[in-house]
Amino acid sequence: MNQAQKVRQLHKLNMAKVSMLTGISQDELSTMRFDAAYTYLEQVMEVDAYGMEHLPKTPQFWAWWCTEWNRIDQIFMYKIRKDLHIGICVIEDPRNGQLWAMYSKADLAKYYRIYHAISHDNIHINSSVMHASAHTMIKELAKSRSLTFKSF
Numbered sequence: 001m002n003q004a005q006k007v008r009q010l011h012k013l014n015m016a017k018v019s020m021l022t023g024i025s026q027d028e029l030s031t032m033r034f035d036a037a038y039t040y041l042e043q044v045m046e047v048d049a050y051g052m053e054h055l056p057k058t059p060q061f062w063a064w065w066c067t068e069w070n071r072i073d074q075i076f077m078y079k080i081r082k083d084l085h086i087g088i089c090v091i092e093d094p095r096n097g098q099l100w101a102m103y104s105k106a107d108l109a110k111y112y113r114i115y116h117a118i119s120h121d122n123i124h125i126n127s128s129v130m131h132a133s134a135h136t137m138i139k140e141l142a143k144s145r146s147l148t149f150k151s152f
Contacts, residue, residue, distance in 0.1 A: 017073075
């Protein structure tokens with residue numbers, strides 16, 4: 001198994017764990033991840049219309065986004081502290097460090113959505129992903145205009 005396959009396997013495993021903890025289906029989690037990517041580009045990165053059309057089509061962006069999503073999921077799961085004797089979960093609020101008591105999967109699902117929304121404001125796409133994505137977008141533009149050009 002190569003590194004990319006191991007990473008994809010880890011992402012699937014973490015998605016299954018989040019689904020079990022929150023009661024959110026894996027299909028809904030995938031949709032959330034997809035929708036959040038577009039929201040991130042539009043609201044956090046303030047990408048222009050051309051970028052919004054083309055950047056999400058690049059494999060470099062999706063590889064980076066899925067890795068970031070998984071990283072946030074791992075932090076989310078790490079911060080959950082379960083007390084099995086009284087049936088409650090305690091989660092640390094990422095904004096101020098206060099502890100929140102969670103009594104049900106619905107509580108965890110609600111907090112999971114909030115946690116991702118807050119966390120996305122604090123991640124920044126790295127320059128290598130932007131360069132690789134820009135290169136892919138320029139190649140596609142050149143191809144659509146029947147131009148030939150070589151790598152940067």
